[in-house]
Amino acid sequence: LNKIDLPQADPDKVRDEITEIIGLDGAEALSVSAKSGIGVDELLQEIVDKIPAPKGDPDAPLQALIIDSWFDNYLGVVSLVRVVHGTIKKKDKISMMSTGVQYNVDDIGIFKPTRESVDTMYPGQVGYLIAGIKNIKGAPVGDTITQAYQPAEKPLSGFKQSKPQVYAGLFPSNTDDYQDFREALDKLTLNDSSLQFEPESSDALGFGFRCGFLGLLHMEIIRERLEREYNIDLIMTAPTVQYKVTRSDGTLEHLHSPKALPQANHIKVIEEPIARTQILTPEEYLGAIIKLCEERRGKQQNLQYVGKQISLTYDLPMSEIVLDFFDRIKSLSRGYASLDYNFSHFSAAPMVKLDILINGDKVDALAAIVHKDRATGFGRALAEKLKTLIPKQMYAVAIQAAIGGNIIARETVSAMRKNVTAKCYGGDVSRKRKLLEKQKAGKKRMKQFGKISIPQEAFLAVLKFDQK
Known part of the structure; x- marks a missing residue:
């Protein structure tokens, strides 16, 4: 148990909860404060023993x-x-068992905690290896290193490849940064094999990548690292999940982008991923959290009392979790509830593609896959939010939410008005009428040929607006 020196720490209560919830003997837990050093010596000795x-x-x-x-x-x-098994020495010639590519060992060593060079590394030791590998993919995580002159018969078992659960489009704000962006992603995947990406193009945002993440936290960490470590300003589209789509001809596809979803008449069935969700909450917040889970199409699987807290188990659509579910849970429980979820299975659902049109043109980066029963409310709320984010033009801007060819919601950003008759101090009214007609014709031409500049905040609207 760490951080026992905090004023609000209650180690005895936590020990009891460990026994009740996890089933381990809480009495065996060591009391530690890494900040002040309390119990650290005992912890290190326990590791050895x-x-x-x-x-x-x-x-x-x-x-x-x-x-x-x-x-x-x-x-x-x-x-x-x-x-x-075996040993590694400086100047050894090694080989990567997955590719067969050979390198010469320039340096090896251990961390204390800074790098400290050694001549030989033995079985059981963990340390660093530098072999002049310039190719980013030359030393993949999970690969086995062996001697080039006396190779091992088979590689080690390595790691099980993690499968992304959440997908989002990432686009550089400046199109000139595209190549730097790709190189940055390559470098990140070097030590994060769970990050996957593929090229994607958008009419509104240009060229970018469709990235797969383990979850929302992973997504935020990757975006923050790209912006902080590589100085790349990014626009991120709303996260989605992977759907199983069976076409009318029986073809099965796994899709994670609204842009890739076929037309409704070509779809036989759509299956969405369901997550087995565990929520641990104090009793006083139970009602509000159950209401939220029901609103998000959840199905209760279990409810049990654990000490003074309640453990809720729900099957929830993954698409309902990836936007703002965690934030809502924390808000409703004042930060006391915890959330854990894992993929469970796929289930058929009436999902539809919701398109956003700006002056009649579809903006692919704002499209979303939503449940049919919630599509109207979702579309109306999103259109209202976009109305507050898109700046006024010299002509009216129509914002429409559509499913197929059916418009389900509409908002209009009113035009900026210029008083073209201000200099007319009387005289024939036809003079004013001509000026107004000329202005009207000019705005019509602007609307026909003009392009709306959509601010970055608009693409984050799907993430931010409250969809109760």
């Missing part, structure tokens, strides 16, 4: 697992490796 020592044969062919990698502008790829 209770965690088995690594086993490995130093005389066997080298097998070292790459558990992390990052790119250094001067050293190239730096890999964090765990030696399972």
